[in-house]
Amino acid sequence: MRAIIPFLVAAFLVSATPASADSVTLFNEAGTPLGQGRMTVFDGAAGDRIENITPDGGLTVTAQNSATFEGMTLRFTGPTGVLEQGSFPDAQDYDKRQADHAGIRVGPPLYDSTPCDRYRGSFEVRDLRRDGLGKITRAWIVFEQHCESGPTSYFGELRIGMPASGTGPQTLPALVRWPEAEAGGRGLAVPVRVHPSAAIADVRVIGEDFAVENDGCTGKVDACDVKVRALPSAAGTQVAALRVTDVAGGSTDVPLQVFAHGGTTGFTLDSEPGEFVGDGQHWQYGPEDDIRLSGSLESGLNMRIGEVPDGNAGWTFQIGPGDGDLLVPGKTYGPVTNYSSPGPRFEFYGHGRGCGDWLGSFTVHEIAFDGHDVTRARISFEVHCFIDPDYDLRGTLSWHSGETTPPAPWMVPSVSGEPAPPPGVSATVTVFGEAGATGSRGVRNVYDVAAGDRITATSEEPGVLKLQASGGNYGTPTRIWLVGSSTNMDFNPGVVYRGATDVQKRVDGLASMDVDAGVWCDRLTGSFEVREFERADDGTVLRAWILFEQRCLYNEPAVTGEIRIGAPAVIGPRVVPTLLRWAREEVGGGGVAQPVSVWSGAGVAGVALAGADADQFTIRRDDCTGVAAVRGEPCVVWVRPSTARAGVLRATLRVTDVSGAVTSLPLEAFDHGGTTEYKMVSQPGEWIGRGQTYAYDARSDLVVEGTPSHLEGYIRGENGDDWTFDLAPPAGGALTVGTYPNALSYRVNGDKPGMDVSGNGHSCFGDVTGSFTIHELEIVGNEVTRFKFTYEMHCKGATPSLTGTFALRANDPTPLAPWMVPTPPQVVPTPTATATSTATATPSATATATATATATATPTSTATVTATAAATATPTSTATATATPTTTATPTSTATATATATATATPTATATPTATATATATATPTATVTATATPTATATPTATATATPVATATATATAPPSPFAKVGPPEPTVxxxxxxxxxxxxxxxxxxxxxxxxxxxxxxxxxxxxxxxxxxxxxxxxxxxxxxxxxxxxxxxxxxxxxxxxxxxxxxxxxxxxxxxxxxxxxxxxxxxx
Structure with missing residues (x-):
């Protein structure tokens, strides 16, 4: 009892200081014009429910409004997984954060449905207390959160278990900190809610750079709002206080804080007289206007000027570097096209005016990013609308250009902590998608367990790998599923699995794959090379090194990448990936800039290209050399192949740190040769081409797919043009090299050839006549690898013609790269008893005869082998067997068929094996056949076997059931x-x-x-x-x-x-x- 009394006294003393009610205050500028932001308040004093949870060292708070039932969740954690007091300016999404980063997730309120892949933000823990069990009992957190690379924010304050702020009026929030603003600009007008203890006598700002915009409290005795705006006049950290005083003399000071960027921020626009969009005027905007900028190196920039002083709707300005390129300082991009094209992109519209297609160029003078948020930029442009080529539009965008302002105190990390311990086994995954690639959105995802990303890889059965990765540099998950050509045989190092099909539509005997980055694709094809692979008996992947390439619809842009588990440690800088291989390209088509993540605690002194083909690669952007190393963060070097030369290209990227240690990253690329182009001539009055001439080379997207029964293609020009074509043989036929006259629409051609060409919004609507000639056609598997055709077409019987030539790698003599040539897995044969070479046989002796036949021929897709073995025993010491296999096939590749027949001389036995192309089959009882596609061929070998009467052995194997096999359903109804x-x-x-x-x-x-x-x-x-x-x-x-x-x-x-x-x-x- 004596021990309990002091505890009660201590508890009373602690609770003697009155606590204010828990509260959450949220201000929203996302998607709203400046000055129209919304305030959301959850106030425990008003009966709102605010619940505090402390999971695993972090803090989770749920809040719900008692009147509207609107609710939200707030989550915070520190870099080490434990929340501490201090500033965390580089927080990542709570559920997708990487090691050494704090986590934040302020669940947006119900009225905001803006999609976001990953949030980013900052927060300061100004006060924090825990009880003896580690549960957080007091917290005061000021936060800001925005969608990564987005221009607008949520910001506000969380207070739980905090003491009341004196005897004066209580306010929500207790501190207002605006998101980063512009010097000479203005921040969001923020309402501060006041709970008076007596009538409010005075409201004023103590200090500069802030102003009371609306006083709704003076003279009030009930809850009221005072609206305050930040008006920073100079760059740097600006602070003041909102003082609220009541008639009893009680007062409360609410700290006001904002950081204002320096440099130059503005937008100028000059429109020549007669130019439509700019209306022939001069337009100028500065930091006082609502200029918002977002974007990334790869996708480009998006600027919007929302609310302007004269009340107009403003402007939208968008630029992009083009497929495969980056925005880099000092480069001019052009000619520009619209956003549906692969070339450099430009869009500008506003005030109800726009242009469908702009022509011209833009220049990047300055650009810098913090992660995926743009921090500085200066862009100029000179363009004209394609329908008004004589009138130019010029402009310049500046965003913090030339800024050198030091950051505010809360923008500097105050909690360093210990670096996250390295994982026991290294694991990295890269998924690089070319712009427009289905399943990729054109992003470059890098996952690394050393950075806190999550990678799980299992191989529960031989020849099957399932991998999941989450986190990464973009916060998007990826799932990879690879299956070898046979699920009862493990992956073999050194084997290339080419022609892999969709794993969900797997064909037994063929490899399959699915690299799922979250985007739909109807048909997948690809290949993967296994360089290293080791699995434990329980399915744990101990070591793996796999390079892959996947495409949708065969010739569309590819998704490539590397899986590396258990890579050996390196002395110099660590790089991810450990081998960078690009997807195959067309010569002259332009490669894709890909990122190399470099981890170097010492800092990078230089990067350089070396090797025989070093001149065929360029370092597109170097964000490593001379840049101070950031703990827990890699720097990035972007490398791009030139595609100027056909064939295999190899080089190395040499990364040297300040201590002199060097790491060399192998670079590999392959460019197809031949001719890839599309040319089209439309006679005056012709409907589809509108009487114009068109020409596209490998820099445009030229795609053809299909089978000999129907070929279809499309052309996406650099200038935004969009064309399609279809070809079909007469009913029941197959397309091959030759001329096809009297063609009709491919949909209704019947016994005639079929064709159609359309695009740019023009079509013959199924009523065409014409002819076409196929000069070259090669289909390997399901992929059109070489193709050329010419055509003449008339729309609805009109006289003006449309003629054209389409070529994909026509007359290409370039040999394929080694990683593009399939390597058959090495099969370990089942032991078979071997008879002695000589024997003496009695009339009742048993003899074993073995016959082997090999047939080789030209390409085909299927092969059938028939072997007949006969053995006759006589009262002598030997037995003779004769095998006659016959191979018949249709075109696809070269095949070798081997038939082995074992017969028991009793006195005659016959075995008939059959094999299917690209498969290994065992025929029971006594024949095994291995075949890889052949054409028509017949081989008649004869073999003689000598055996002892006692040495008879026959090995048979039963294939395990396919893991993809399912029990068939009942017979379906009509x-x-x-x-x-x-x-x-x-x-x-x-x-x-x-x-x-x-x-x-x-x-x-x-x-x-x-x-x-x-x-x-x-x-x-x-x-x-x-x-x-x-x-x-x-x-x-x-x-x-x-x-x-x-x-x-x-x-x-x-x-x-x-x-x-x-x-x-x-x-x-x-x-x-x-």
Whole structure:
């Protein structure tokens, strides 16, 4: 009892200081004009529910408004996983943070549905207390959060268990800190809620650079708001206080803080007289205007001037470096095109005026990023609208240009902590997607367990690898699934698995893969090379080094990358990836700049290219040399191949740290040779080409795919042009080299050849006549590897013609790179008893005869081998067997067929094995055949075997069941079969419609173009089905998709039109999904 009394006294003394009610205050400037930000308050004193949770050293707080039931969650943690007092200016998304980074996640309120891949922010823990069990009992946190690379923020304050701030009025928040602002600009007008203890007598700002914009409290005795705005007149840290005084003499000072950037921030626009968009005027904006800038090195910049003094709507300005390139200082980009094209991109519109296609260039004079947030930029441009070539529009954007302002105290980390311990086993994954590659969005994802990313890899059965990675430099997850050509045989180091199919549609005997970066793709193909692989008996991957390349629709931009688990330690700087291999390109097409993450605690002294082909690579951007090393952060060097020469290109990137240690990163690329181009001539009055001449080379996207029964292609020009073509043989035929006269529309050609060429919004609508000649056609597996055709087409019987030539690697003699040539896995043969070479046989003796036959021929896709073995025993000491295999096939590749027959002389036995191309099969009882595709060939070998009467052995093997095998369903009804057939026919359009509905504005037209091609294929497939209610419904849904696509492909559709289009896509998706 005596021990309890002092405890009660101590508890009373602690609680004697009155505590203020818990509160959360959130200000939102995201998506709102400046001055119209919304305040959200959760106030425990008003009955709102605020719950404090302390999970694993961090802090999670849930808040709910008692009146509106609106709620949100706030989460904070420190770099080590334990929340501490101090400043954390480089916090990452709580659930996606990397090691050595603090975590923040302020769940946005319900009224904001802005999508965000990963949040970033900063926070300061001004007060923090824990009880004896480690639970947080007191916390005061000031925070700011924004979507990574986004221009607007949530900011506010969290207070739990804090004592009351004196006897004067209580305020929410107790401190106001604005997001970073501009010197000479203005911050968001922030409402401060006041709970008076007596009538409010006075409200004023003590200090400079802030002002009371609206006093809603003087004379009030109930809760009221005072609206305060930051008006920083100079660069640097600016502080003041809002003083609220009541009639009883009590007062409360609310600290006001803002950091203002220096340098130059502004936008100027000069429009020549007669120029439409700028209206022939001079426009000028400065830091006092609402200029917001966001973007990245790879995708480009997006500037918006929202609220301006004269009340106009403002301007939107967008630039991009083009597919595969980066924004770098000192470079001029041009000629520019629109955002659906692979070349440098430019867009500018506002005040109700715009241009569909701009022509001209822009120059990057200065640009810098902090992670994925732009910090400094200066861009100038000179363009004209394509319909008004005589009138130019010029402008300059500056954003903190030339800034040298030191950061505010809360922008400097005050808690260093210990570096995160290195993982027991190294593991890295890179996923690099070319711009426009399905499954990638063109980003460069790097995952590294040493950076705190999560990578799990399992191989629960031989020849199967499943990997998941999360976190990474962009915070997006990736799933990779690789399967060898045989699931009962493990991955073999040194084996190249080429022609891999979609793992979800796996064909037994072929390798398969799926690199899923979160974007839909209907058909996948690719290859992967296994350099190292070791697995434990329980499926744990001990060591792996795998390079992969995956494409959607065969020739579209690729996703490439590396899996490296258990890499040996290096003495010099550590680099990720450990081998950088680019996707195959067309010579002259322009390579893709890829990042190399460099970890060097000592700092990097220099980077350089070396090796035989060093002149074929360029260091596009070096953010490592001379840059101070940041603990827990890599620096990045961007490297790009030139694609100026066909064939294999090899070099090394040498990274040297300040101590002199060197790490060399191998670089590998391959460029196809031959001719890749598309030329088209439209006679005056011709509808499709509008009487113009067109020419595109490998710098444009030229794609062809299909089979000999139907080839389709598309051309996405650097200038934004978009063309498609289709070719088909007469019904039942196959396309091959030759001329096809009297062609009709490929949809209704019947016994005639079929063709169609359309694009740029023009089509013959299925009514064409013409002819075409195929000069070269090579299809390997399911991929068109070389192709050239010429054509002449007339629309609706019109006299003016459209003629053209399409070539993909025509006459290309370039040998493939070693990693592009499939390597068959090495199979360890099953031991078989071996008979002695001589024996004496009695009339009843048993003899074993073995026959081997080999046939070689020209390419084919399937092979059939038949072997007949006969053995006859006589009262002598030997037995003789004769085998006659016959091989027949159709074109694809060279094959070697081996037939082994074992017969028991009793006195005659016959074995007949059969093999399928590119597969290994065992025929029971006595024959094993290995074959890899052959054409028509016949071989008649004869073999003689001598055996003892006692040495008889026959080895047979039973293949394990495929892990992908499923128990078949009951026999379907007619209606079920119709539904299943229809579902299969429209599967790609279901997923494509969903992707289009969610597509960002910058990608909408490209996704719509891709879906348009898919809808065409779906419509053809559905039309070929027998009549049924499912077929009718599917055709109606596809028609709704087509109508929506037309809207989505417009350059700037209205908001109402977009809503209707999305509704049509949703309706079509529901119908097709049934």
């Amino acid at each position: 209606k079920t079969r119709a539904r299943t057939a229809t579902a299969d026919a429209v599967a790609r359009c279901v997923a494509g419609g969903k992707a289009l509905a969610k597509a960002r504005a910058s990608r909408r037209r490209a996704v719509a173009a891709r879906l348009a091609r898919a809808v065409k294929a779906c419509r053809d497939a559905v039309s070929a089905l027998p009549a049924s209610s499912e077929r009718t419904a599917a055709l109606g849904a596809l028609k709704r998709q087509t109508i929506a696509i037309r809207t989505m492909r417009q350059r700037r559709p209205g908001a109402a039109a977009l809503r209707r289009a999305r509704a049509q896509l949703a309706s079509a998706a529901r119908t097709l999904a049934r």
